[in-house]
Amino acid sequence: MSSSKLDQIDRKVLDILQDNAKITNAQLSKEIGLSPAPTLERVKKLETSGIIQSYHAKLDPERVGLGVTTFVMVTLVGHKKQVTDSFVAKVNTIPEIIECHHITGDGDFLLKVISKDINSYQKLMLEVINEIEEVANTKTMVILSTFKESKALPIP
Incomplete structure (x- = not known):
């Protein structure tokens, strides 16, 4: 999946997850305007394509x-x-x-x-x-x- 294949909803999902990776699927679905099932499907697609590589806790050194x-x-x-x-x-x-x-x-x-x-x-x-x-x-x-x-x- 290349950046040219990302639609506006995918981009919004990525922006939101970069800001808060701990957001629930229910809250994410509200913010992007989709129901929970298609939201989860989009996140899984972004993960399996390698666009989302991992999730991390940011520590204060x-x-x-x-x-x-x-x-x-x-x-x-x-x-x-x-x-x-x-x-x-x-x-x-x-x-x-x-x-x-x-x-x-x-x-x-x-x-x-x-x-x-x-x-x-x-x-x-x-x-x-x-x-x-x-x-x-x-x-x-x-x-x-x-x-x-x-x-x-x-x-x-």
Whole structure:
């Protein structure tokens, strides 16, 4: 199912679910103007097509003891597929790395890393990330404040 096959009701369902994934089917059906059965059918269709991938609880990092968030630009030692695949496999085992993006520009990857505090972050960098043999160089940007952070996609 592509975005061109999404009708206005599908788009409204997606907007509502991105804002409140815990909404009941009854309430969702009221908001989109359909009865509950066709509403549930649309949601199931969006799930099985892969447009809706999952549902999550958004946590407050500070309230769970995670006070430092950084972006780390990583340059690899080479660009062969084996090097990239090995790096990605290792990154996927590190829970503090919450995002990993293959990028263009000065670096090869951009990581979003979350840690308890600056000491924990430093230890993670020195003892884990910089010890990955495929890593040639890292450059860290510490997030001081966040003014916008949305997981909601603008539905075209």
